[in-house]
Amino acid sequence: MTLAPLSPLARRAGLLFTAVASLVAASGLLLSGISTAREPRDAAPRSVSPRGALLGDEQAVINLFEQAAPSVAYITTESEQRNLFGGAEVSQGAGSGFVWDTQGHIVTNFHVVQGARRVFVQLDAGKPIAAEPVGVAPEYDLAVIRLVKPPRELRPIPLGSSRDLKIGQSVYAIGNPFGLQRTLTKGLVSALDRELPTANFREVVGVIQTDAAINPGNSGGPLMDSAGRLIGVNSAIRSASGSSSGIGFAIPADLVNRVVPALISKGRAPLPGIGVTPVRPDLVARAGVSGVVLAEVGRGTPAAAAGLQPYNRRTGELGDVIVGVNGRPVETLSTFVSELEKAGVNNSVELTVLRNERERKVKVKVIDLRD
Incomplete structure (x- = not known):
């Protein structure tokens, strides 16, 4: 069989193909050589630099949190609301609170449990526990609920006084902002003797102003001094966005200590x-x-x-x-x-x-x- 000779164009195409093939083969060898030359070895982890002891103020804050956190409650509520069509819808809410005594009384804000048909309390890392209302004081934005089945080892939060607070002293807030449980924030007493409007044209007097970050969900949680004592109940913020702007307000502990015992014993506070x-x-x-x-x-x-x-x-x-x-x-x-x-x-x-x-x-x- 005789093969027909290639045309000049075909010959040039064949030569081009041969050159490209040779170049590809050479590249493959080159890449293979590089890959073989740079084959990775197992890298050892870097050594960790020794931390040393924590600073004294750091350890003090850590101790404060570890002691107070088990006393802080995560409160969730269920409320029934009517929709535009006359039907019933269940809405959920959340807030904070704290253990008042070993009988299972939990203190929070009135607006946290207002209108709730069911209330649950979660302590530390435990399961939610059903709670029942004991008493409310809308004029002070305070409420007391009681755990239906209190755990054996409840840890009431230590009680301090708001009477001797000084502007500039450190304060700490523990709560559940945006549903993020057991959040600690630190700040200062920014001002004292503020007034906080509540219900029926009434105002809570002697309110503590703080720059500790307080956000939705912190309501009802404790504001503490550096000794880990309750000095206020976080209640409100002043913010155009609804989030922390460095101006938060807490109901003073001395008022709380007058109202809460009345709510527990009588279900109401004096007016x-x-x-x-x-x-x-x-x-x-x-x-x-x-x-x-x-x-x-x-x-x-x-x-x-x-x-x-x-x-x-x-x-x-x-x-x-x-x-x-x-x-x-x-x-x-x-x-x-x-x-x-x-x-x-x-x-x-x-x-x-x-x-x-x-x-x-x-x-x-x-x-x-x-x-």
Whole structure:
């Protein structure tokens, strides 16, 4: 058989193919040689530099957390809400709390358990435990629940005092922000004697301001001093985004220590008052009046005994306007209520009142309006 000769173009294509094939073969040998020359060996781990002892303040914080964490509760709630179509939906919430005593009482914020039909508490790394309501104090944003089956070794958190706090001292918050359990943050006492609005135009006085990071889920958890003692209950933050902005507020421990025992023993906390029903603050402000205008004075109350007169709807006369308590100016209802809180039930206060532009002072006994 005779092969037909290749055309010049075919010959050039064949030569090109042969050259490429040779180049590929040579590259393969070259790469094979490189791979063989650089074959990796087993690398040994780097040696660890000795850490040495922890700094004293570091170890102190670690000890504080290890001692306090078992006393901090992770609280979850279930609430029933109506949807747009009239049906029922179950919504879930979460917050923090802490062990008050060995009987299984847990303290938290009122707004954490408000409206909940079921409440569960998880301590340390244990399983959730069902809890039942004991008492609530919306005016103080505090609540007490009780574990249905308390564990044998409950560890109540040590109680401190908020009376002797100093601006600049270190504080520590443990809670469950965004559902992240047992989170520790550190900060300072940024300010004291703040006021925190709660319910029914009332304000909690003596509130602690801190820059310790407090986020949603921290509510109800403990604020502690460097000795690991409870000095406040984390309750609110001031933030445009809803997350920590370095301004958090805690209900002072001295107030907590007055309210919680009352909630445990009676299911409610005292509500200081003098027996008057005030005119709505927005209406008073709209009328340009400074002070507390009385809509009604209850019969047989300390206010009635002191001769206080309410606003006369028929004639439009203001009656008595409370403008001071114990020598302190009162311009709003919340300030008036705060002064009664400071005075306390069964104590007397001196009111400064205006009637027909004439000022006088009267003594009135503070009573528990819930009695």
